[in-house]
Amino acid sequence: MNICVFLSAADLDERYTRPAREFARLLGKGGHTLVWGGSDVGLMKVVADGVQEAGGRLLGVSVDFLAAKARRGADEMVIARDLAERKRLLLEKADAVVIMVGGTGTLDEATEILELKKHGHTDKPVVLLNTAGFYDGLKEQFRRMDDEGFLPRPLTDLVFFAEEPVGALAYLEESQGL
16 A cells, blocks of 8 residues: 655654654555655654665655755655645555644645545545644544534544554555455
8 A cells, every 4th residue: 555644854752753663664564655755854754764674665755845855765756846746746646644743734735635535536544643642632623623514524534533553554454455
């Protein structure tokens, strides 16, 4: 399975890097391909290292202005002209999506895939990996949107919330019949 992971390129605390490494090992051991933003820095590097060390493939989609930070030695690297093309390519190449900890870029990518799902433009499974409670507030906001009628589809149709890496990958594999 090609699993797109949206996540930060920042150097982060061990409470975030440890679960990211664990997810990466599970992904690689499962024989899956990491589809990610292509950067070889921060949490993106941690995940790419873990996947590659565990025998998984790396398919990166960087963007022109970040190409200097693109990972050398990825199995495949595509350089998009801009962020919009990058998001489109990441989603095209993925069978499933995992949203890990991140900043505004990660939030932008997450809301785009959820908006596509909401309108029926994709049926790819989406997991929000709530490492160390990072997305507790967002999870609560999504529930409020659902409860108050802002979502035309049930929240459970749009995203699965996982608290641990093993649950995230298990959900994806089950959703794909693996």
